[in-house]
Amino acid sequence: MHTDLVAALDIGGTKIAGALVDGQGRILVRAQRPTPAREDGDTVMRAVEQVLGELTGSPLWGRATAVGIGSAGPVDRSAGTVSPVNVPGWRDYPLVGRVRAAAGDLPVELIGDGVAITAAEHWQGAARGHDNALCMVVSTGVGGGLVLGGRLHAGPTGNAGHIGHISVDLDGDLCPCGSHGCVERIASGPNIARRALENGWRPGPDGDTSAAAVAAAARTGDPVAVASFERAAQALAAGIAATATLVEIDIAVIGGGVGKAGDVLFAPLRKALSAYATLSFVRHLTVAPAQMGTDAGLVGAAAAALARRTDAAAAGV
Template identity: 70%
Template sequence: MTTDLVAAVDIGGTKIAGALVDGTGDLLHRVQLPTPAGESADRVMAALTEVLGGLTRHASWSRVAAVGIGSAGPVDARTGTVSPVNIPGWRDFPLVEGVRATTGELPVTLVGDGAAIAAGEHWRGAARGRSDVLCMVVSTGVGGGLITDGRLRPGPTGNAGHIGHISVDFNGDLCPCGGRGCVERIASGTNIARYALAAGWRPADPEGDTTAAGVAVAARDGHPLALEAFDRSARALAAGIAATATLIEIETVVIGGGVSQSGEVLFAPLRRALREYATLPFVRDLEVVPAQLGTDAGLVGAAAACWSDPGTFLAVGAAGN
C-alpha cells in the first residue's frame, strides 16, 4: 500500500483547516471551519474533530502516513500540548492526544503555526532556496518561524521564532500572553484596528469595515489616522525583526498573513523603519518580501514539518524538502 500523503492541520484563532498533502506540496482535499475561539476547550476540539473527520472519510485516507499540525502557540511539542494566546479555552490542552482519537496511531509532528508557515514558504514559496530566513505571519496575531542553514529550526518545543511575543515597548500595553509591549499587541491586525478606532478613525461608510482591512483601505486613501496605525504597526515589526536579525543573522524576512495583503501600506513604512532599527553592517541589507503561499501556507508547512522531522517518517516523493 502506498503511503505518500500527510494529513496537515492548521489551527488559528480564526479558522481550523485540514488537508491531505502530497509529496510535491499539492493539496488533494481541503476542509475548513471557523475556530470557536471564545468557547470551551471541548467545543474547540469538537470543531477540530469535525475537520479531521472530513479528512479521514476521504477515499485517499489510506495513503496517509503521518499527521502534521501547525497550531497557534505557544505549543509544547515534547508533551503534545498547546496553550494558544488567542484560544483561551486551551491551556496545556492535550492536542496530540485529541487528534489521535480520530487519526489513530499515525506519527504526529506538532509545531507552532509560525514554524509551519516557515517550513511551507521554504519548501514551496518565497523562502525557497534561501538559507537564513525569518518567516512571519501578521494576522489576528503575529507569529514567526526560522530557517537557518537551509533547515527549519522549530526548537525543542516547536516555538522558535515566535517574534510576536518579543517585547518592543517595556512600558507598553499588557499583552494577553502576560508580557508587556509585545510586537503582537501593537502590530497585529486586531491591534491596528483597535488603535485606529481609539484614535478616532471611522470608515467613510457608517456600515463600513472596521477591521485592519478597512483601516488599510483608508490608509491607501491617505487618511492620517489610518496611516498612523499602520506606521505604528510597521515600527513594532521592524524593531522585532531587527532584534531577531541581530541575534541570529538572518538575510531575508518573508511576511504573510491577512495584514500583509495590505501591500505597500504595510511594506513601505516597514522598510523605512528597518533602516532606523537594523543599522549594524551585518543586518543593514535585510530583504523583506511578501509570502507566496497565501492561506494554504500553514497546511503546506505542517506537511513540510513532518517531512523535515527525522523522528516522523520520510514520505515517498518528499525529496527536495
Template identity: 55%
Template sequence: MGDTLLVADGDRHGGGEVALALDVGGTKIAGGLVTGDGAVLATDREDTPGARADADDVFQAVERLVRRLLALPDADRVEVVGIGSAAPVHLAEGAVSPVNIPAWRRFPLVDRVRSLLGGRRPVLLCGDGPAYAAAEHWLGAARGFDDAICLVVSTGVGGGLVSGGRLLPGPSGNAGHLGHVVVDVDGDPCACGSVGCVESIASGPSMVRWARDQGWSGPGTATAQDLAGAARSGEPIPVAAFDRAARALAAGIVSAAALTEVRVAVVGGGVAQAGPLLFAPLREHLAGYARLPFLRGLLVRAGEVSRDGGLLGAARVAFAARGDADPRRRSGSGEIRSREPRRGG
C-alpha cells in the same frame, strides 16, 4: 463547516506519500491532504467553537474534520499526520495552549489525534508560526535561503525561524515568536500579559484600536482591511497606523537578525495584504534600524504561500521528521531544506 474541496494539480496529483495536515486556529480549524512535493489534494475546514465551548467541544470539530478527510479517495495514501497549532505549544508533551482557544490549556492534542487514527500513523506537532516558516522555506519567498524569519501578521503576530537550512522551533516549539518581542518598554498591554510587544502594535486589531484612539471614525466592526482602504484614500490616521505597525515590525525583525543573522524576513498574513501601505514604511524603518555592517542588506519579502500555507508547513514538518522532506534525500536527518542553491541575501 465548509464543503470539502478536491484540488486537481496536474501531474502532482499522482502517486507518492500523502500527509494529513491540520492547521488549528482560533477562528477556524483547517485540514487537508498534502503530497510530499507540496501538492494540496484536498482541503476542508471547521469553525473553531467559541469561547464558551469546553475542551471536548473543540476537539469534536477536529474529529469531524479528520473523519471527512479520511473518507476521501487519496486518504489510503496517508502515511503521516502533521499538526500546526496556534501558540503556545508544548512539543515534549504533544500538548497545546492556544491563547485564542481558552478551552485548551495543555490539551493533549497529539495523543487525541493519534487515538482517533487508531495509533496507526505518526502524528507530529508544531506551532503555527514555525509551520508557516516551513512552508515559505519550502515553496515560498524564503526558498533558497538558509537563514530566515517568517511572520504572519493578522489578528496576532506569529513567526518561525530557519537557521542553517533547518527549521528552528526551539525546545518548547515556540522559537521565532516575534509577536512577543518587546519593542516599546512603556507600551500598551499585550494579550500575553506583557507590555509593548510587537503584536500589541502591529496586529490588525491593535492597529484599528490605536487608530480609533487617535480619532479615526471607521465602521463599528472595522478590520485591518477597512483601515487599509482608508489609508489608500489618504486618511492620515490610518496611514500613521500602518507606519507605526511597520516600525514595530522593523524593530522586531532587526532584533531577530542581530541574534540569529537571518538574511531575509518574509511577512504574510491578512495585514500584509495591504501591500505597499505596510511594506514601504517597513523597508524604510528597517534601513534605519539595521545599521551594523552584518545587518545591512537584510531583505524583506511578501509571503508567497497561499492560504493553505499552514497545511503545507504542517505536512512539511511531518515528512521531515521521518526523513522524507525531500524524497530524493531520505537521509533520516529531519532537515527541512529548500530545493534551490543557498543564498546569502
C-alpha cells in the same frame, strides 16, 4: 516518484482544516469543520476527529505515513499539548495523543501556527531558496517562525520565532501577555485600528473600523491612518532587526491580513528597517510579502510531517 503522502491539520479559533498532501506540497484531499471554540475540549476534539474521519475514509489514506499539526498556540511540542488562547476548552490538551489514536497510530508532529506558515513559505513560497529566514503573520495577533541553516527551527516546545512578543518599547503599553511594548501590541490589525481611532481617524459611512479600512484611508493620504501604519512598521522593523542581529536571517516574509496592506506597510517598513538594521551583517536583509495564502497552515503542517519522516529515516528509526 515517492508515492507516500502526509496528513495535515490546521487548527485555529475559527476553523479546523485537514488535508492529504503529497511530497510536492499538492493538496489532494480536503476536509474542514468550524471550530466550536466556545464549547468544552472534548467537543472541539470531536470536530478534529470528524475532519480526520473524512481523511481516513479517503481511498488515498493508505499512503499516509505521518500527520502534521499546525495549531494556534501556545503549543508544547515536547509534551504533545496545546493551549490555544482562543479555544478556552483546550488547556494543556493532549492533542498529539488524541490525533495519533484517531489516525491509526501514525507518527504525529506538532508545531505552532506561525511556525507552520514559516515552513510553508520556506518550502513553496517567498522564503524558498533562503537558508535563514523569519516569517511573520501579522493579523489579529503577530506570530512567526524561523528557518536557520536551511531547516525549520521550531525550538523544543514548537514556539521559536514568536516575534509578536518581543518588546520594542520598554515603557510601552501593557500587553495582554504581561510584558510591555510588544510588537503585537503595536503592529497587530486591531491595535493599528485602535491607535488610529484614538488619534482622531473616523471610518467612512460604512462604519468599518478594521485595519483594512485604516489602510484604505492611508492610501488616500489620511495623515492619522498613515501615522498608525508607520508606527506599526517601526515596531515590525525593530523586531525584525533584533531577530536578524541575533541569528543572521537574510529575508523577512510578512503575511496575514495586515501584510496585505501593500505599500502602506512595506514602504515605511523598509525605511524603518534601514534605521534599525545597521550592522554590516544585517544591512542586506530583504522584506517580502508572503505568497502562500490560506493554505499556508496546511502546507506547513505537511512540511513539518515530511521533515520528521526524513529525520526518522536518516536516524534509522
